Amino acid sequence: MVLVTGGTGFIGGHLLRKLCRRGVRVRCLTRAQPAGAPRGKTSRTADLPAGVETAPADWSTGQGIEAALAGVDTVIHLAGVTKALGRSEYYTGNARATETLARLLAGRAVRFVHVSSLAAMGPSAEGAPLEEDATPHPVSDYGKSKLEAELRAAHWRPDAVIVRPPVVYGPGDTDVFQIFKSIAAGVVLEISGPERWFSAIYVEDLAEGLIAAAEAPQAEGRAYFLAHPKLVSWSELAAVAGRIMGRRPRVVRIPPALAYAAAWCAERWSRFTRRPGILSRDKVAEARCAAWTCDTRRAARELGFEASTALETGLALTLAWYKEAGWIRY
Numbered sequence: 001m002v003l004v005t006g007g008t009g010f011i012g013g014h015l016l017r018k019l020c021r022r023g024v025r026v027r028c029l030t031r032a033q034p035a036g037a038p039r040g041k042t043s044r045t046a047d048l049p050a051g052v053e054t055a056p057a058d059w060s061t062g063q064g065i066e067a068a069l070a071g072v073d074t075v076i077h078l079a080g081v082t083k084a085l086g087r088s089e090y091y092t093g094n095a096r097a098t099e100t101l102a103r104l105l106a107g108r109a110v111r112f113v114h115v116s117s118l119a120a121m122g123p124s125a126e127g128a129p130l131e132e133d134a135t136p137h138p139v140s141d142y143g144k145s146k147l148e149a150e151l152r153a154a155h156w157r158p159d160a161v162i163v164r165p166p167v168v169y170g171p172g173d174t175d176v177f178q179i180f181k182s183i184a185a186g187v188v189l190e191i192s193g194p195e196r197w198f199s200a201i202y203v204e205d206l207a208e209g210l211i212a213a214a215e216a217p218q219a220e221g222r223a224y225f226l227a228h229p230k231l232v233s234w235s236e237l238a239a240v241a242g243r244i245m246g247r248r249p250r251v252v253r254i255p256p257a258l259a260y261a262a263a264w265c266a267e268r269w270s271r272f273t274r275r276p277g278i279l280s281r282d283k284v285a286e287a288r289c290a291a292w293t294c295d296t297r298r299a300a301r302e303l304g305f306e307a308s309t310a311l312e313t314g315l316a317l318t319l320a321w322y323k324e325a326g327w328i329r330y
Contacts, residue, residue, distance in 0.1 A: 001071050002214070003055070005029040005101070006078030007048065010172050011115075011165075015076065015207040020049045022211075029068050029079070032056040059097040065104055074111045074214050077101055080149070082142065082175070083276035090145035098149035102156035111161070113214050114153040118166040118199065118225065119143035123289035126197065129231070131295045132164075132223040139289065140282035150223075161213045162223035166294055169314065170203030171321035175278055180241055180319060184328040188238045188249045191259050191287055196234050198292040199227040202314035205307035212305040219303060225294035228307040240312050244319050245330035259284045 002019060006012040007028035019026045028048060048054065057064030059079070069075070081093030098114065105112050122137035124130045138144045153160045169176040182189060201209075209226035213219050235251075242249050254262075266279040286292070299305045309317075322328045 001025045001027060002074045002076065003027045003029060003068060003072045004076050004078060006080065006115075007052070009078065010170075010174070011168060011203055011206060012078045013047065013172060014170065014203045015078070015210055016052055017049050018204070018207045018211065020051055025053075026051070027053040027055050027068060027072065029065070030054050030056050032058045032064055059093070059100060062100045062104065065101060069104065069108070069110070072110060074113070075101070075105060076113045076115065076210055076214060077153075078115045080115075080146070083278060083280075084142075085271055085274070085276050087141045089276075090141050091148065094142075094145040095148035095152055099152035099156065102153045102160065106156045111214055111220075112153070112157045112159070113161045113163060113210060114150065115210065116150050116162055116164045116223075117143065117146045118164050118227075118292060118294055119286065120146035120150055120164060121294075123286070124291045124293045126290045129199065129291075129293040129295040130225070132225060132298055140286050142282060143286075154221075159220040161219045161221075163210060163213050164223065164225050164294070165201055165206055166199035166225070166227045166292060168201055168203055168206055170318050171325075173203065173318070177322065177327065178278060179237070180245075180322065181328055183238055183241050183247055183249045184245055184330050186247055186249050188242075188251045190234065190251060190253050191284070192253045192255050193288065194290065196287075196290055197231050198234070199225070199294045199296075200232055200237075200311070201227045201307050202309035202317075205309050205314075209299065209303070209305045209307065212299075212303040216303045222298075222302065224299045224303065225296055226299055226305065226307065227294055227296050228309065228311070229296045229300075230311070231293050232311055237311070237315075241315050241319065244312075244316055245328075247330065256284070256288060259287075 007016050055068035084090050120143050136147050138147050263279050263281045263284045270277045
């Protein structure tokens with residue numbers, strides 16, 4: 001039995017479907033409904049694959065997690081906070097929640113795969129992708145909270161497998177989607193400066209990599225970057241997506257000061273509406289870095305995993321999904 005946290009999210013949904021196709025028994029940890037809430041599936045759990053068990057739990061108290069672990073031999077921890085109204089929400093949703101789970105797993109004969117992020121390690125030097133044992137230097141509250149989550153996971157479970165994905169794209173994603181939506185409208189927004197590079201992975205490949213990390217005996221206590229080995233520039237991403245959609249978007253370069261000002265306004269609007277958005281000063285700080293790249297050779301060597309979906313193939317599949325779902329038109 002595999003327990004997946006964050007199974008109602010973008011990556012989690014793809015992972016659950018892949019596990020189910022393999023005939024694996026799967027349980028999905030879900031948020032406990034508040035007292036007095038109507039019974040039945042929520043709109044998010046209604047989309048879970050047939051046969052997936054659900055186990056309601058409260059991350060703040062840990063209530064329900066012990067019961068969810070009954071009969072489980074593998075835990076893949078995807079749940080986390082990627083957008084927040086303030087710094088404390090990142091640490092509560094990432095570091096503290098991970099510690100709650102890892103503490104309950106201490107001493108159990110369970111494989112624990114903790115899904116972190118390249119953001120926990122920080123940006124790379126141009127032309128020098130990061131290796132897993134590099135000194136961490138996160139530049140955002142999100143990255144710092146993910147690093148703290150790694151440390152707490154390793155404290156309670158030294159044999160935890162740490163997986164650090166970079167940019168993840170694919171059907172159902174709502175973050176990188178904003179870039180594709182802009183390209184479909186004929187505009188590409190870039191922060192002024194030199195060409196910037198990043199590592200990326202198609203979501204179906206990432207799901208395969210997570211399963212490999214859960215199954216490989218030699219992965220205990222190890223950290224892995226899961227990404228396609230070919231590095232990508234933001235201009236290449238825009239060009240490939242534009243070509244698929246039949247667009248030739250106009251590039252608009254924004255001075256850093258203006259980007260920070262727009263992010264400040266976006267943060268204030270998010271706090272007013274109580275809905276965190278993708279744009280923040282932290283995200284601008286990350287976007288200004290010259291490179292977010294990682295070395296994938298350890299995963300290939302120890303897990304036998306190599307992401308096989310090339311950028312153009314992955315983007316074609318992703319954009320076709322957005323078009324069919326009515327998210328973009330081209």
